[in-house]
Amino acid sequence: MENSLNIHIHFGGGAELLFDKIKKHVVELPAARKYFPDTDIEKWRIKELLQWIKDNLLKERPELFLQGDSVRPGILVLINDADWELFGELEYELQNNDEITFISTLHGG
């Protein structure tokens, strides 16, 4: 399909509890223009991915995953095993086969 992307989404550290307890998801994102038809969005960035996750994977209690238009405090976001801060956080443009990890920090001991 034109401009669709395969993305690996990984949840861990308890974040998976909000996603039917499934840690690894492989998803196909349609062309951004098709998913956001009434906007001028043309590319998938993390920002759009969060919206997609909210629409498609996150069924309940979004406040335990999202806060405002970003992820809630205490969740580490990794793009191909590196902190998303190194890639512009919400603005990072997704590439085919990227692995995006959302890992909740643990506090137990």
Place this chain on the structure above:
Amino acid sequence: MDLIQNLELEILELREMLKNKEEDLREAKRNKFSKSYDNVIGTKSNINIGNIPKWAIERYSRQILLPDIGVMGQEKLMSSKVLIVGAGGLGCPASVYLAGAGIGEIGIVDYDTVDISNIHRQILHTESDWCKSKAKSAAESLRRINSNIKVTPYTIEFKPENAVQIASNYDLIIDCTDNVPTRYMLSDLSIITKVPLISGSALKMEGQLTIYGYRESRNEKSSGPCYRCLFPTPPPAAAVGSCSANGVAGPVPGAIGSLQALEAIKLLVGRNRENLLVGRMLIFDGEDMTFRTVKLRPKNPKCESCSDHATIKQLTNYEVLCKMQSKEKDLDLNILPQSHRISATELSKSLNTQRHLLIDVRSEAEYNMCHLEDSVNYPLEQLYGEKFDLLVENIKNNDNVIFICRRGNDSQIAADKILKVLPDAKIKDLSGGLHAWAEQVDRRFPIY
């Protein structure tokens, strides 16, 4: 007195005697070793064993053989002081290896006492340590492992008021704690005292490990991120799990604690930052046995704690900052008025005469482990949407509804949620939860 009690008492006395004898032996050995060491130095010897005594070569030879450690490294370990905060699932394995490696001084802090549910993972405590101070129990075990090191137990709560003074005496802090407020405190403490922090955590089947506040030497600025660089804002309380509520597989903190000890050894012998978990985090998932090391962001140039523009110059109240308790056991909510609460004794009487709807709001796993007969499970964490509506319908047709949980906190939260939509509902909360039930009504019910 019955046989069991008699034997228990006798064993207790024998243990006390044994402990004293062991202490005498350690003292005698200390004297002898330091003398024989002097002798070697005193008589001109043609044996070259570097700057450490013969017994140390013999004792630590297996690690001295490593190029990463060597005689120089061993000397550094023997003159190092490490503070371990938390004598639990992480602190036990971490301190075992550090004691074994011959760290000169180990301080171990824990205000808590040994509970039988700790022993599956807290490997320094045994059945006979039940109710003993964890710090003392750990210290005794460590001295048994290595009588050549100094072990200092701190049987106190590590707080902003005492933390700086204690930590300043050490070269390294190992974070083996179990709660968010203390983790924020240790990070700030590490920056204020300039003592690096090796932070480990474990829950269920997963673990995480990294070094915060790394610096080349005490005089230099930290060059790696601190906890606040990564997590400037604490997480919401509802998103934080604990070993007592969510469970943990013993070997998981075992693995993370052991690796904390390894990073400590490497850091103390002076391995450079490329070889240490600085700016990187190890993430372990025991479920599918994967270890991943991920790259973290660098130090935040605007960090409130560790940057040049830091505003945090002293420790603050971390329970306020995090809007969370550091001691789970202390949480004692009073959300509902007395008219909506019932004691365990009253409930037990009432159960004999009337039909009740018993709603257990603990997690499914807890409910499956043990529950009251005829109770139904509506986990608090699932009380929204359809499940919530279903429960509301169920309650509407009932005159006697009792909410139950482990300690009587979550049950109040759940009952309160229902009362907000059904203000006249005949709802009561079991005061003190199943713990109170076990203590006041039925001792056969497990307290966990």
